[in-house]
Amino acid sequence: MMGYGFDPKLSEQSLKAPIFHTSTYVFNKAQDGKHFFEGITGKRPGGGMDGLVYARFNNPNQEILEDRLALWEDADDALVFSSGMTAIALLLLSFARPNDVIVMSGPLYAATESVIMKILPQFGVQHIDFPASAERDVIDATIAKAKQMAADKGGKVAMIYLESPGNPTNALVDVQAVRAAADAAFDGGDVPPIAIDNTFLGPLWSKPQAHGADLSIYSLTKYVGGHSDLVAGGITGKQALIDQIRPMRNTLGGICDANTAWMLMRSLETLELRMTRAGENAKAVCEFLRDHPKVESVGYLGFLPEGSRQRDIYDRHELGAGSTFSLYLKGGEKEAFAFLDALKIAKLAVSLGGTETLASAPAAMTHLSVPEERRQQLKITDNLVRISIGIEAADDLIADFANALDAV
């Protein structure tokens, strides 16, 4: 994460990559310009981005960042975007056409649900979902139904789109089972790409491409950026699929700018250290919270009961329990708000994956627009506090939570 993809000789022996604030690049010869554009427009078979052309297509900081990001999951290639939602929207636009069906796990990040359930239907794209915790038979049945829906309208199953763990329930998706179900359902034919939003546990604690996913999606705003000071997104995965998304980014825009890419390169150097520390802190904090008399339960992946299906998925897929979890207090909104208002070290804010601990009340904030019935289904109750643990000293965090619980 420090040296890969950057040659100081090309930048005045600078140890660190400079920030390339330029909108365009000078071609040595007219023939070079033609060659680059043949690559960008797909006129040259196997062509790609083999030179710097114009900053909507590429810039050196973004290219180094993509090379480094791809390493975390041993992916062929990566693309970075101006936000996680830009990545998700351009991904779906690259693969879905009118009459196609998107198969999704539910719940998804709220804005992703808006794209699939509200925006894409205006372009004739259909969708069908299965619950994140679904077993193989339910996944099989959902894909079979999706094939029928697509056939009825002369479309195809465009993509299988997953998110694991689901927010805020932390329900894990069995990616291996989805892979097997997709391969069986499209036996011999074109298996639709399996994409998964890996923001919550990736890239350190979850590597879904090792379990059958074709593409991993990241809101780099969260753990990867990690300092709550930028917004960006990324996709890593198979070359043939990345090559289908890149032209959409070239045309519509949405590439990560040079300054943000530079900040992300800095962030990647400490990603493993930050996530490891946050994970250790979360374990200590959750162990404290679990036994507290004012706490109803703690939805932390490290506490999945032995022998349960979720634990089985966890053991097969994940390398760590993360640092974002759900805290259910005894009581309702009054108790949740009293707790949040009494926190001193942890900050009352939405988002996650930063160096500082954040806490919020999903029912009153991020999920306020979700209909009451669906909120109950997803266990987004008034007594739920969502917490993302940072890299502070664990003892300070435990003292902060102890004080806040006393105030409830």
Ligand SMILES: *Cc1c(COP(=O)(O)O)cnc(C)c1O
């Ligand atoms: C934040 C988030 C997104 C959206 O990313 P932005 O960078 O805010 O656009 C998508 N998925 C998940 C799981 C997220 O937490």
